Amino acid sequence: MTPGTEEQPKDFSSTILPTIDKPVCRMGIAGNYGLDPTDIVWAAEQGANYWLWGASFKKVTEGIKEVIRQDRDKHVVAMLGWGAFGWQVRQSVEGALRKLETDYLDVFKLSWLGKMSGYRKGVVDTLLRLKEEGKIRAIGTSIHDRRRAGRLALDSEIDLFMIRYNAKHPGAEEDIFPHLAKRNPAVVSYTALAWQQLTRPLQGVDMPPWPGAEPLAVPPLTPQLCYRFVLTNPHVHLVLTGPGNREQLKQNFATLQQGPLSPAESDWVRDYGRLVKARKKLDYVK
Template identity: 35%
Template sequence: MPLTTLSGQPSSRLALGAHPQTPGACVDVALAGGIHSFFFYDRHAAAVLEALATALPSRRDDTLLITGTEERDIKGVQNDLDAIRKRLGVDTVDAFLLLYVAPGEDIGDVDRLLDHLHEQREAGALRYVGASAHDRKQAERLARDPRVDVQMHRYNMAHRGAEKAVFPAALESDTPVIAFTCTRWGTLLAGHEEWEGPAPSAPDCYRFALAHPAVELALTAPHSVGELQQNLAVLDAPAPTPDEMAAWRAYGDIVYGGVPGEFETSWP
Protein backbone atom coordinates (compact mmCIF):
# COMPACT_ATOMS: atom_id res chain seq x y z
CA MET A 1 0.00 0.00 0.00
CA PRO A 2 1.91 3.08 -1.17
CA LEU A 3 1.92 6.18 0.98
CA THR A 4 0.11 9.17 -0.47
CA THR A 5 -0.72 12.69 0.57
CA LEU A 6 -4.28 13.77 1.29
CA SER A 7 -4.56 14.83 -2.34
CA GLY A 8 -3.41 11.41 -3.55
CA GLN A 9 0.11 12.42 -4.50
CA PRO A 10 2.73 9.67 -3.96
CA SER A 11 5.31 10.24 -1.26
CA SER A 12 8.52 11.91 -2.38
CA ARG A 13 11.45 9.48 -2.52
CA LEU A 14 13.25 11.55 0.10
CA ALA A 15 11.72 12.77 3.35
CA LEU A 16 13.24 15.63 5.27
CA GLY A 17 14.11 14.21 8.68
CA ALA A 18 14.20 16.85 11.39
CA HIS A 19 16.47 17.01 14.40
CA PRO A 20 17.12 19.92 16.79
CA GLN A 21 19.97 21.24 14.60
CA THR A 22 18.06 21.21 11.31
CA PRO A 23 17.59 24.81 10.09
CA GLY A 24 14.00 25.85 9.56
CA ALA A 25 14.99 27.19 6.13
CA CYS A 26 15.33 23.57 5.00
CA VAL A 27 11.54 23.26 4.87
CA ASP A 28 11.09 25.82 2.09
CA VAL A 29 14.16 24.50 0.24
CA ALA A 30 12.77 20.96 0.46
CA LEU A 31 9.34 21.96 -0.79
CA ALA A 32 10.81 23.96 -3.67
CA GLY A 33 13.15 21.11 -4.57
CA GLY A 34 10.56 18.33 -4.74
CA ILE A 35 10.47 16.95 -1.19
CA HIS A 36 6.98 16.98 0.29
CA SER A 37 7.45 14.25 2.92
CA PHE A 38 8.60 15.22 6.42
CA PHE A 39 9.62 13.17 9.44
CA PHE A 40 10.28 14.32 12.98
CA TYR A 41 10.83 12.22 16.10
CA ASP A 42 9.25 14.56 18.58
CA ARG A 43 8.41 18.16 19.25
CA HIS A 44 11.99 19.26 19.93
CA ALA A 45 12.92 20.04 16.30
CA ALA A 46 11.59 23.52 16.94
CA ALA A 47 12.90 25.34 13.87
CA VAL A 48 11.54 22.77 11.41
CA LEU A 49 8.19 22.51 13.17
CA GLU A 50 7.80 26.28 13.17
CA ALA A 51 8.58 26.43 9.46
CA LEU A 52 6.18 23.57 8.75
CA ALA A 53 3.41 25.21 10.74
CA THR A 54 3.87 28.30 8.58
CA ALA A 55 3.88 26.37 5.30
CA LEU A 56 1.07 23.90 5.98
CA PRO A 57 -2.02 26.15 5.75
CA SER A 58 -1.54 26.46 1.99
CA ARG A 59 0.13 23.07 1.35
CA ARG A 60 -1.33 20.58 3.80
CA ASP A 61 -3.07 18.40 1.22
CA ASP A 62 0.16 17.98 -0.73
CA THR A 63 2.49 17.15 2.17
CA LEU A 64 3.10 13.89 4.00
CA LEU A 65 3.62 14.29 7.75
CA ILE A 66 5.32 11.35 9.48
CA THR A 67 6.06 11.20 13.19
CA GLY A 68 5.74 8.84 16.13
CA THR A 69 6.29 8.11 19.77
CA GLU A 70 8.45 6.03 22.07
CA GLU A 71 5.73 6.03 24.73
CA ARG A 72 4.36 2.62 25.66
CA ASP A 73 1.09 3.42 27.38
CA ILE A 74 -2.08 4.60 25.71
CA LYS A 75 -2.19 7.91 27.56
CA GLY A 76 1.39 8.79 26.61
CA VAL A 77 0.87 7.80 22.98
CA GLN A 78 -2.31 9.84 22.77
CA ASN A 79 -0.64 12.84 24.40
CA ASP A 80 2.15 12.79 21.81
CA LEU A 81 -0.31 12.43 18.93
CA ASP A 82 -2.49 15.27 20.18
CA ALA A 83 0.49 17.52 20.93
CA ILE A 84 1.99 17.31 17.44
CA ARG A 85 -1.39 17.92 15.80
CA LYS A 86 -1.83 21.01 17.96
CA ARG A 87 1.75 22.18 17.33
CA LEU A 88 1.32 22.02 13.55
CA GLY A 89 -2.29 23.17 13.52
CA VAL A 90 -3.57 20.09 11.69
CA ASP A 91 -6.44 17.71 12.32
CA THR A 92 -4.66 14.70 10.86
CA VAL A 93 -1.11 13.36 10.90
CA ASP A 94 -0.42 11.18 7.88
CA ALA A 95 1.67 8.45 9.52
CA PHE A 96 2.16 7.87 13.24
CA LEU A 97 4.67 5.23 14.32
CA LEU A 98 5.41 3.22 17.44
CA LEU A 99 9.14 3.90 17.45
CA TYR A 100 11.84 1.33 18.24
CA VAL A 101 9.83 -1.70 19.27
CA ALA A 102 12.43 -3.78 21.13
CA PRO A 103 12.82 -7.57 21.56
CA GLY A 104 12.08 -7.51 25.28
CA GLU A 105 8.82 -5.60 25.04
CA ASP A 106 5.52 -7.15 26.04
CA ILE A 107 3.79 -8.12 22.80
CA GLY A 108 0.42 -7.60 24.45
CA ASP A 109 1.31 -3.98 25.20
CA VAL A 110 2.41 -3.41 21.60
CA ASP A 111 -0.80 -5.02 20.34
CA ARG A 112 -2.93 -2.75 22.51
CA LEU A 113 -1.12 0.33 21.25
CA LEU A 114 -1.51 -0.73 17.62
CA ASP A 115 -5.21 -1.29 18.24
CA HIS A 116 -5.46 2.16 19.83
CA LEU A 117 -3.75 3.77 16.86
CA HIS A 118 -6.21 2.04 14.56
CA GLU A 119 -9.03 3.57 16.58
CA GLN A 120 -7.36 6.95 16.10
CA ARG A 121 -7.12 6.27 12.38
CA GLU A 122 -10.85 5.59 12.26
CA ALA A 123 -11.40 8.83 14.18
CA GLY A 124 -9.39 10.78 11.59
CA ALA A 125 -6.41 11.72 13.77
CA LEU A 126 -3.99 9.80 11.53
CA ARG A 127 -4.02 8.01 8.19
CA TYR A 128 -1.33 5.31 8.47
CA VAL A 129 -0.37 3.23 11.51
CA GLY A 130 3.35 2.52 11.59
CA ALA A 131 6.14 0.98 13.63
CA SER A 132 9.91 0.84 13.68
CA ALA A 133 12.38 -1.65 15.12
CA HIS A 134 16.13 -2.15 14.96
CA ASP A 135 15.82 -5.86 15.71
CA ARG A 136 15.33 -7.81 12.49
CA LYS A 137 13.00 -10.45 13.96
CA GLN A 138 10.77 -7.80 15.46
CA ALA A 139 10.80 -5.89 12.20
CA GLU A 140 9.83 -8.98 10.22
CA ARG A 141 6.95 -9.67 12.62
CA LEU A 142 5.75 -6.09 12.33
CA ALA A 143 6.00 -6.20 8.54
CA ARG A 144 3.63 -9.18 8.54
CA ASP A 145 1.20 -7.60 11.01
CA PRO A 146 -1.86 -6.42 9.03
CA ARG A 147 -2.31 -3.55 11.49
CA VAL A 148 1.02 -2.01 10.45
CA ASP A 149 0.56 0.13 7.35
CA VAL A 150 4.16 1.37 7.14
CA GLN A 151 7.46 0.43 8.72
CA MET A 152 10.62 2.45 9.32
CA HIS A 153 13.84 0.44 9.30
CA ARG A 154 17.59 0.99 9.31
CA TYR A 155 19.22 0.23 5.96
CA ASN A 156 22.48 1.31 4.38
CA MET A 157 25.53 -0.02 2.55
CA ALA A 158 26.97 -1.52 5.74
CA HIS A 159 23.71 -2.62 7.39
CA ARG A 160 22.00 -4.87 4.87
CA GLY A 161 20.54 -7.56 7.12
CA ALA A 162 17.02 -6.36 6.34
CA GLU A 163 17.39 -7.80 2.84
CA LYS A 164 17.21 -11.36 4.20
CA ALA A 165 13.83 -11.38 5.93
CA VAL A 166 12.42 -7.94 6.70
CA PHE A 167 12.21 -6.63 3.15
CA PRO A 168 10.81 -9.87 1.68
CA ALA A 169 8.11 -9.82 4.38
CA ALA A 170 7.35 -6.18 3.64
CA LEU A 171 7.04 -6.87 -0.09
CA GLU A 172 4.82 -9.88 0.54
CA SER A 173 2.58 -7.84 2.84
CA ASP A 174 2.69 -4.73 0.65
CA THR A 175 4.02 -2.73 3.60
CA PRO A 176 6.09 0.27 2.45
CA VAL A 177 9.43 0.78 4.20
CA ILE A 178 10.97 4.09 5.22
CA ALA A 179 14.75 3.68 5.28
CA PHE A 180 16.75 5.61 7.84
CA THR A 181 20.42 5.94 8.89
CA CYS A 182 21.16 5.68 5.17
CA THR A 183 24.56 7.34 5.64
CA ARG A 184 25.28 5.29 8.80
CA TRP A 185 25.32 8.42 10.93
CA GLY A 186 27.48 10.12 8.29
CA THR A 187 30.35 7.65 8.65
CA LEU A 188 29.88 6.07 5.21
CA LEU A 189 31.05 9.37 3.74
CA ALA A 190 34.44 9.17 5.47
CA GLY A 191 36.01 6.41 3.40
CA HIS A 192 38.25 3.66 4.77
CA GLU A 193 41.95 2.93 4.69
CA GLU A 194 41.30 -0.44 3.05
CA TRP A 195 39.07 1.05 0.34
CA GLU A 196 40.91 2.15 -2.78
CA GLY A 197 38.05 3.94 -4.50
CA PRO A 198 36.32 7.19 -3.61
CA ALA A 199 34.05 7.22 -0.59
CA PRO A 200 30.35 7.37 -1.44
CA SER A 201 28.59 10.70 -1.29
CA ALA A 202 25.40 11.27 0.67
CA PRO A 203 23.33 11.09 -2.55
CA ASP A 204 25.05 7.76 -3.31
CA CYS A 205 23.90 6.45 0.08
CA TYR A 206 20.31 7.45 -0.59
CA ARG A 207 20.39 6.00 -4.11
CA PHE A 208 21.62 2.71 -2.66
CA ALA A 209 18.78 2.53 -0.13
CA LEU A 210 16.11 3.56 -2.61
CA ALA A 211 17.24 0.94 -5.11
CA HIS A 212 15.63 -1.81 -3.04
CA PRO A 213 12.03 -2.38 -4.17
CA ALA A 214 10.78 -2.58 -0.57
CA VAL A 215 11.99 0.94 0.23
CA GLU A 216 9.47 3.63 -0.64
CA LEU A 217 11.31 6.62 0.77
CA ALA A 218 14.51 7.44 2.61
CA LEU A 219 15.10 9.94 5.38
CA THR A 220 17.66 12.69 4.88
CA ALA A 221 18.56 14.73 7.95
CA PRO A 222 20.86 17.55 6.79
CA HIS A 223 22.69 19.86 9.16
CA SER A 224 22.56 22.74 6.70
CA VAL A 225 20.71 24.05 3.68
CA GLY A 226 23.81 23.28 1.61
CA GLU A 227 23.71 19.61 2.57
CA LEU A 228 20.03 19.44 1.68
CA GLN A 229 20.61 21.06 -1.70
CA GLN A 230 23.26 18.44 -2.45
CA ASN A 231 20.90 15.63 -1.46
CA LEU A 232 18.09 16.93 -3.68
CA ALA A 233 20.06 15.56 -6.64
CA VAL A 234 18.77 12.12 -5.64
CA LEU A 235 15.28 12.99 -6.85
CA ASP A 236 16.42 13.25 -10.46
CA ALA A 237 19.25 10.72 -10.35
CA PRO A 238 19.07 7.50 -12.36
CA ALA A 239 18.86 4.13 -10.67
CA PRO A 240 22.27 2.80 -9.65
CA THR A 241 24.03 0.58 -12.14
CA PRO A 242 24.90 -3.01 -11.20
CA ASP A 243 28.56 -1.96 -10.99
CA GLU A 244 27.71 0.86 -8.58
CA MET A 245 25.66 -1.45 -6.38
CA ALA A 246 28.42 -4.07 -6.32
CA ALA A 247 31.02 -1.46 -5.38
CA TRP A 248 28.86 -0.01 -2.61
CA ARG A 249 28.18 -3.45 -1.18
CA ALA A 250 31.89 -4.22 -1.19
CA TYR A 251 32.56 -0.92 0.55
CA GLY A 252 29.88 -1.67 3.13
CA ASP A 253 31.48 -5.03 3.88
CA ILE A 254 34.81 -3.33 4.59
CA VAL A 255 33.50 -0.61 6.88
CA TYR A 256 30.97 -2.75 8.78
CA GLY A 257 31.76 -3.01 12.47
CA GLY A 258 33.86 0.14 12.54
CA VAL A 259 31.44 2.25 14.58
CA PRO A 260 31.38 1.63 18.35
CA GLY A 261 28.12 0.63 19.98
CA GLU A 262 25.40 -1.99 19.73
CA PHE A 263 23.64 -0.24 16.85
CA GLU A 264 26.56 -1.19 14.63
CA THR A 265 26.84 -4.91 15.27
CA SER A 266 23.86 -6.12 17.32
CA TRP A 267 21.52 -5.63 14.37
CA PRO A 268 23.54 -6.01 11.12
Protein backbone atom coordinates in the same frame (compact mmCIF):
# COMPACT_ATOMS: atom_id res chain seq x y z
CA MET B 1 -2.58 -10.31 -2.19
CA THR B 2 -5.62 -8.66 -0.65
CA PRO B 3 -7.34 -5.67 -2.29
CA GLY B 4 -5.63 -2.39 -1.53
CA THR B 5 -2.23 -3.94 -0.87
CA GLU B 6 -0.97 -3.95 -4.44
CA GLU B 7 2.58 -2.64 -4.68
CA GLN B 8 2.52 0.97 -5.78
CA PRO B 9 4.55 2.06 -8.80
CA LYS B 10 7.82 3.82 -8.05
CA ASP B 11 10.24 5.78 -10.14
CA PHE B 12 13.54 6.96 -8.76
CA SER B 13 12.31 10.33 -7.48
CA SER B 14 8.69 9.72 -6.48
CA THR B 15 6.20 7.06 -5.44
CA ILE B 16 2.81 6.62 -3.81
CA LEU B 17 2.81 5.58 -0.17
CA PRO B 18 0.58 2.59 0.59
CA THR B 19 -2.31 3.19 3.02
CA ILE B 20 -1.58 6.93 3.13
CA ASP B 21 -2.17 6.94 -0.63
CA LYS B 22 -0.33 10.16 -1.38
CA PRO B 23 2.39 10.81 -3.97
CA VAL B 24 5.66 11.52 -2.19
CA CYS B 25 9.17 12.58 -3.05
CA ARG B 26 11.43 9.63 -2.29
CA MET B 27 13.70 11.76 -0.10
CA GLY B 28 12.02 12.66 3.17
CA ILE B 29 13.28 15.40 5.47
CA ALA B 30 14.17 14.72 9.11
CA GLY B 31 13.91 17.91 11.09
CA ASN B 32 15.99 16.98 14.12
CA TYR B 33 19.38 18.17 12.86
CA GLY B 34 20.47 21.53 11.49
CA LEU B 35 17.59 22.84 9.38
CA ASP B 36 15.47 25.87 10.18
CA PRO B 37 11.98 26.93 8.98
CA THR B 38 13.31 28.66 5.86
CA ASP B 39 15.08 25.44 4.84
CA ILE B 40 11.81 23.53 5.16
CA VAL B 41 10.04 26.02 2.92
CA TRP B 42 12.89 25.83 0.40
CA ALA B 43 12.77 22.02 0.39
CA ALA B 44 9.02 22.10 -0.19
CA GLU B 45 9.57 24.40 -3.17
CA GLN B 46 11.93 21.77 -4.61
CA GLY B 47 9.29 19.06 -4.23
CA ALA B 48 9.95 17.60 -0.78
CA ASN B 49 6.73 16.64 0.95
CA TYR B 50 7.52 13.94 3.56
CA TRP B 51 8.34 15.51 6.92
CA LEU B 52 9.60 13.53 9.89
CA TRP B 53 8.63 15.50 12.98
CA GLY B 54 8.76 14.96 16.72
CA ALA B 55 7.78 17.00 19.74
CA SER B 56 11.44 18.00 20.24
CA PHE B 57 11.94 19.14 16.61
CA LYS B 58 11.21 22.72 17.60
CA LYS B 59 13.51 24.41 15.07
CA VAL B 60 11.47 23.22 12.09
CA THR B 61 7.97 23.31 13.54
CA GLU B 62 7.07 26.71 12.11
CA GLY B 63 8.35 25.72 8.68
CA ILE B 64 6.28 22.54 8.61
CA LYS B 65 3.23 24.47 9.79
CA GLU B 66 3.71 26.93 6.95
CA VAL B 67 3.99 24.36 4.16
CA ILE B 68 1.06 22.23 5.34
CA ARG B 69 -1.07 25.33 5.85
CA GLN B 70 -0.70 26.09 2.15
CA ASP B 71 -1.76 22.63 0.93
CA ARG B 72 -2.32 20.00 3.62
CA ASP B 73 -3.25 17.17 1.28
CA LYS B 74 0.02 17.54 -0.66
CA HIS B 75 2.20 16.79 2.36
CA VAL B 76 2.89 13.77 4.53
CA VAL B 77 3.52 14.56 8.19
CA ALA B 78 5.08 11.61 9.99
CA MET B 79 5.32 11.96 13.75
CA LEU B 80 8.03 10.07 15.57
CA GLY B 81 6.48 9.54 18.99
CA TRP B 82 6.52 6.98 21.72
CA GLY B 83 4.21 5.24 24.11
CA ALA B 84 4.16 2.30 26.47
CA PHE B 85 0.45 2.83 27.09
CA GLY B 86 -2.48 3.88 24.97
CA TRP B 87 -3.12 7.09 26.87
CA GLN B 88 0.45 8.23 26.16
CA VAL B 89 -0.02 7.65 22.43
CA ARG B 90 -3.29 9.60 22.38
CA GLN B 91 -1.71 12.42 24.36
CA SER B 92 1.20 12.56 21.89
CA VAL B 93 -1.04 12.60 18.82
CA GLU B 94 -3.48 15.19 20.09
CA GLY B 95 -0.64 17.38 21.34
CA ALA B 96 0.98 17.22 17.90
CA LEU B 97 -2.26 18.22 16.18
CA ARG B 98 -2.41 21.33 18.35
CA LYS B 99 1.26 22.23 17.83
CA LEU B 100 1.14 21.77 14.06
CA GLU B 101 -2.35 23.27 13.73
CA THR B 102 -3.59 20.40 11.59
CA ASP B 103 -6.56 18.04 11.74
CA TYR B 104 -4.58 14.85 11.21
CA LEU B 105 -1.17 13.21 11.08
CA ASP B 106 -0.47 11.06 8.06
CA VAL B 107 1.36 8.55 10.23
CA PHE B 108 2.21 8.14 13.88
CA LYS B 109 5.39 6.10 14.34
CA LEU B 110 6.02 4.23 17.56
CA SER B 111 9.65 5.12 18.13
CA TRP B 112 12.25 2.36 18.62
CA LEU B 113 9.74 -0.42 19.13
CA GLY B 114 10.73 -2.74 21.94
CA LYS B 115 12.89 -0.11 23.67
CA MET B 116 11.12 3.26 23.78
CA SER B 117 7.67 2.04 22.72
CA GLY B 118 5.53 -1.02 23.29
CA TYR B 119 3.36 -2.92 20.85
CA ARG B 120 0.65 -4.24 23.13
CA LYS B 121 -3.12 -4.37 23.03
CA GLY B 122 -3.77 -1.05 24.74
CA VAL B 123 -1.42 0.80 22.40
CA VAL B 124 -2.74 -0.93 19.28
CA ASP B 125 -6.38 -0.37 20.24
CA THR B 126 -5.68 3.32 20.80
CA LEU B 127 -3.94 3.66 17.44
CA LEU B 128 -6.83 1.94 15.67
CA ARG B 129 -9.31 4.29 17.38
CA LEU B 130 -7.21 7.29 16.34
CA LYS B 131 -7.39 6.01 12.75
CA GLU B 132 -11.16 5.64 13.02
CA GLU B 133 -11.40 9.18 14.38
CA GLY B 134 -9.37 10.49 11.44
CA LYS B 135 -6.60 11.85 13.65
CA ILE B 136 -4.00 9.60 12.03
CA ARG B 137 -4.07 7.99 8.59
CA ALA B 138 -1.55 5.22 9.22
CA ILE B 139 0.21 3.36 12.03
CA GLY B 140 3.99 3.25 11.81
CA THR B 141 7.03 2.26 13.80
CA SER B 142 10.78 2.73 13.85
CA ILE B 143 12.42 -0.55 14.76
CA HIS B 144 15.95 -1.95 14.98
CA ASP B 145 15.00 -5.59 15.55
CA ARG B 146 14.91 -6.72 11.93
CA ARG B 147 13.53 -10.19 12.54
CA ARG B 148 10.69 -8.83 14.60
CA ALA B 149 10.05 -6.26 11.88
CA GLY B 150 9.82 -9.10 9.37
CA ARG B 151 7.21 -10.87 11.51
CA LEU B 152 5.23 -7.65 11.95
CA ALA B 153 5.39 -7.00 8.21
CA LEU B 154 3.66 -10.34 7.68
CA ASP B 155 0.96 -9.92 10.31
CA SER B 156 0.23 -6.76 12.28
CA GLU B 157 -1.67 -3.49 12.15
CA ILE B 158 1.51 -1.58 11.21
CA ASP B 159 1.21 0.27 7.90
CA LEU B 160 4.72 1.77 7.71
CA PHE B 161 8.14 0.60 8.85
CA MET B 162 11.02 3.01 9.44
CA ILE B 163 14.11 0.81 9.33
CA ARG B 164 17.89 1.01 9.27
CA TYR B 165 19.14 0.11 5.79
CA ASN B 166 22.46 1.08 4.23
CA ALA B 167 25.55 -0.43 2.64
CA LYS B 168 27.02 -1.24 6.06
CA HIS B 169 23.76 -2.72 7.34
CA PRO B 170 21.94 -4.39 4.41
CA GLY B 171 20.36 -7.11 6.58
CA ALA B 172 16.82 -5.93 5.83
CA GLU B 173 17.25 -7.61 2.46
CA GLU B 174 17.06 -10.97 4.24
CA ASP B 175 15.04 -10.24 7.38
CA ILE B 176 12.38 -7.75 6.22
CA PHE B 177 12.05 -7.31 2.47
CA PRO B 178 11.06 -10.94 1.69
CA HIS B 179 8.05 -10.54 4.02
CA LEU B 180 6.57 -7.37 2.50
CA ALA B 181 4.55 -8.81 -0.39
CA LYS B 182 1.64 -10.13 1.70
CA ARG B 183 0.51 -6.73 3.06
CA ASN B 184 2.72 -4.21 1.19
CA PRO B 185 3.45 -1.82 4.08
CA ALA B 186 5.43 1.32 3.34
CA VAL B 187 9.19 1.18 3.97
CA VAL B 188 11.08 4.29 5.03
CA SER B 189 14.84 3.91 5.32
CA TYR B 190 17.09 5.97 7.54
CA THR B 191 20.80 6.04 8.47
CA ALA B 192 21.78 5.89 4.78
CA LEU B 193 25.28 7.15 5.64
CA ALA B 194 25.64 4.76 8.62
CA TRP B 195 26.27 7.73 10.92
CA GLN B 196 28.84 9.02 8.39
CA GLN B 197 30.99 5.91 8.72
CA LEU B 198 30.49 5.27 5.00
CA THR B 199 31.55 8.79 4.04
CA ARG B 200 34.60 9.26 6.29
CA PRO B 201 38.03 8.10 5.07
CA LEU B 202 39.01 4.64 6.22
CA GLN B 203 42.69 3.83 6.36
CA GLY B 204 44.10 0.71 4.73
CA VAL B 205 41.16 -0.05 2.46
CA ASP B 206 41.89 -1.55 -0.93
CA MET B 207 39.01 -1.36 -3.43
CA PRO B 208 38.97 -1.92 -7.20
CA PRO B 209 38.31 1.10 -9.45
CA TRP B 210 34.79 2.49 -9.49
CA PRO B 211 32.86 0.54 -12.15
CA GLY B 212 30.65 3.41 -13.31
CA ALA B 213 30.96 5.20 -16.63
CA GLU B 214 32.04 8.41 -14.89
CA PRO B 215 35.18 8.21 -12.71
CA LEU B 216 34.70 8.89 -9.01
CA ALA B 217 37.29 9.50 -6.32
CA VAL B 218 36.06 6.73 -4.03
CA PRO B 219 36.33 5.37 -1.38
CA PRO B 220 35.02 6.72 0.91
CA LEU B 221 31.49 6.93 -0.44
CA THR B 222 29.85 10.23 -1.20
CA PRO B 223 26.52 10.95 0.50
CA GLN B 224 24.87 10.79 -2.92
CA LEU B 225 26.13 7.23 -3.47
CA CYS B 226 24.80 6.22 -0.06
CA TYR B 227 21.34 7.57 -0.85
CA ARG B 228 21.34 6.10 -4.36
CA PHE B 229 22.24 2.67 -2.98
CA VAL B 230 19.18 2.77 -0.73
CA LEU B 231 16.79 4.19 -3.33
CA THR B 232 17.91 1.68 -5.94
CA ASN B 233 16.28 -1.05 -3.86
CA PRO B 234 12.69 -1.44 -5.11
CA HIS B 235 11.37 -2.33 -1.65
CA VAL B 236 12.25 1.10 -0.24
CA HIS B 237 9.59 3.75 -0.73
CA LEU B 238 11.72 6.64 0.51
CA VAL B 239 14.91 7.49 2.33
CA LEU B 240 15.26 10.07 5.09
CA THR B 241 17.94 12.72 5.04
CA GLY B 242 19.00 14.74 8.07
CA PRO B 243 21.23 17.51 6.71
CA GLY B 244 23.03 19.92 8.95
CA ASN B 245 22.47 22.96 6.75
CA ARG B 246 20.97 24.24 3.49
CA GLU B 247 24.03 23.37 1.39
CA GLN B 248 23.97 19.75 2.51
CA LEU B 249 20.24 19.68 1.84
CA LYS B 250 20.81 20.91 -1.72
CA GLN B 251 23.51 18.32 -2.37
CA ASN B 252 21.43 15.48 -0.95
CA PHE B 253 18.32 16.52 -2.85
CA ALA B 254 20.30 16.52 -6.11
CA THR B 255 20.65 12.76 -5.65
CA LEU B 256 17.15 12.32 -7.02
CA GLN B 257 18.29 13.56 -10.43
CA GLN B 258 21.14 11.03 -10.65
CA GLY B 259 19.03 7.89 -10.95
CA PRO B 260 19.62 4.37 -9.68
CA LEU B 261 22.94 2.62 -9.43
CA SER B 262 23.79 -0.07 -11.95
CA PRO B 263 24.12 -3.64 -10.62
CA ALA B 264 27.92 -3.34 -10.79
CA GLU B 265 27.84 -0.02 -8.93
CA SER B 266 25.52 -1.42 -6.26
CA ASP B 267 27.82 -4.41 -5.78
CA TRP B 268 30.83 -2.11 -5.40
CA VAL B 269 29.05 0.01 -2.78
CA ARG B 270 27.91 -3.12 -0.96
CA ASP B 271 31.48 -4.51 -0.93
CA TYR B 272 32.75 -1.27 0.55
CA GLY B 273 30.02 -1.33 3.18
CA ARG B 274 31.14 -4.83 4.14
CA LEU B 275 34.70 -3.56 4.66
CA VAL B 276 33.46 -0.68 6.80
CA LYS B 277 31.41 -3.05 8.95
CA ALA B 278 34.45 -5.28 9.47
CA ARG B 279 36.50 -2.30 10.65
CA LYS B 280 33.77 -0.36 12.49
CA LYS B 281 31.97 -2.82 14.70
CA LEU B 282 30.14 -0.13 16.65
CA ASP B 283 27.79 2.42 15.17
CA TYR B 284 27.97 6.14 16.01
CA VAL B 285 31.78 5.88 16.34
CA LYS B 286 33.93 8.13 14.16
